[in-house]
Amino acid sequence: MKEMDIGKVARWSGLPASTLRYYEEKGLIRSIGRNGLKRVFSETVIQRLSLIALGRTAGFSLDAIADMLATDGELALDRERLLQQADQVDQTIKRLSAIRDGLRHAASCSAPSHLDCPKFQRLMNLAARTAASERPQRAKPGRGSTPSAATAS
Known part of the structure; x- marks a missing residue:
């Protein structure tokens, strides 16, 4: 060795x-x-x-x-976990393909303003939804969160 x-x-x-x-x-x-x-x-x-x-x-x-990665050098693959990750990769591919197609359309769109183009509007909406889903979720008041010391009486 x-x-x-x-x-x-x-x-x-x-x-x-x-x-x-x-x-x-x-x-x-x-x-x-x-x-x-x-x-x-x-x-x-x-x-x-x-x-x-x-x-x-x-x-x-x-x-x-x-x-x-098992400590003995062997693999301990969780096949279900692999399938779940493959599904996530598929979703990422779909999302990125839609963004790519939208960008290509925006580059060649003949609309007087991109803001008037329905396809460009869909691209912006997709980007906004994606950004919102990637932000960490904050606890909403009254749903399992504890009141802060400033609001507690």
Whole structure:
């Protein structure tokens, strides 16, 4: 088994050493020791980093990826979770395709004003709905929230 120091792993992966140390702290990768002050990894870390990159590209959080990477080096894939994430990617593709099509239309629209164009209006409405759905929800007064000290008597 070949060993790679953290610098070599960083160069291969394109990740800074600080990210590799963070991944190790989170249990996503594991060093096999040290060579002086440098962490040393088994060459199998390359495969694990590839799996982490795939998971991140697919939109999984590091915690979700950690759940799928068993400590013994095997995968513990949750097929239902994969299907749910695939459905989310499909929704993102649909939303981005609609935005792309709207932008292309706006670029070639012959309406005297984009604000008079029904397709441009739909694009703006889609953007507004998307932005609203991505904002964190705040608790509404009277629905499970506690009154602040200023309003409590």
